[in-house]
Amino acid sequence: MSDPVPFWKRKALAEMTAAEWESLCDGCGRCCLNKLEDEETGAIYHTDVACRLLDDVTCRCRDYADRQRRVDNCDRLTPDNVPRLKWLPKTCGYRLVAEGRDLYWWHPLVSGDPETVHAAGVSVRGRVGLFEDSMGADELEDRIVTWPTRIPPRARHRAG
Numbered sequence: 001m002s003d004p005v006p007f008w009k010r011k012a013l014a015e016m017t018a019a020e021w022e023s024l025c026d027g028c029g030r031c032c033l034n035k036l037e038d039e040e041t042g043a044i045y046h047t048d049v050a051c052r053l054l055d056d057v058t059c060r061c062r063d064y065a066d067r068q069r070r071v072d073n074c075d076r077l078t079p080d081n082v083p084r085l086k087w088l089p090k091t092c093g094y095r096l097v098a099e100g101r102d103l104y105w106w107h108p109l110v111s112g113d114p115e116t117v118h119a120a121g122v123s124v125r126g127r128v129g130l131f132e133d134s135m136g137a138d139e140l141e142d143r144i145v146t147w148p149t150r151i152p153p154r155a156r157h158r159a160g
Contacts, residue, residue: 008097008109013079024093026107026117029059029124030148031075034132035087036140044087046148047140048129056128059118091122091151105158121152 003010007020016024032054036045051071053062061067067074075085077094088095093103103110106120118125129143 006109008093008103013082013094013098016079023109024097026091026093026103026122027059027114028089028091028117028122029054029056029128030089030122031087031092032059032061033124033128033148034140034143036144045141045144046087046146047143048127048145049135049140049143050124050128050131052131052133054124054128054131056131057125059123059125089122089148091155104155106155120155122155124148 007016008024011020013021029050030046032051034047034049034051036047037043038045050056051061051074053067053071053074054060055062063070068076075081077085079098082088082094082098085095091104093107093109096103104120104122105111106116106122108114108117117123127147129145135143
């Protein structure tokens with residue numbers, strides 16, 4: 001008999017199987033947006049500039065298996081670093097589980113549908129302004145946006 005309590009409610013990040021770990025990604029693509037850090041204050045500023053490997057329709061990496069070799073600043077999430085990565089979206093499944101919180105209704109593990117992350121307005125679908133390989137790094141400051149740090153109202157509570 002299977003456990004009625006979902007794995008993300010009963011397991012710590014470090015206890016998850018590889019498949020469970022990977023399924024915590026909701027496919028929003030927000031972590032694949034370029035970010036700037038103020039070296040004096042540590043403040044993180046998000047941009048609408050995406051990693052060159054991000055597919056802006058599926059909101060998934062085009063070369064997930066080889067991403068770290070191809071992209072120098074691609075951070076590999078681990079149970080150890082997730083709690084320290086303050087730039088992870090507030091809606092991120094890894095962050096939520098690390099903080100002892102539940103997944104949102106639109107997370108594919110809850111909804112059973114990978115499209116609900118897009119329907120809830122959480123993903124970067126339709127919001128990527130540019131890709132990093134189409135501009136210079138010195139232009140990132142001009143691309144700062146605040147929406148990646150916010151939870152869209154329709155994502156907070158299930159409609160109807």
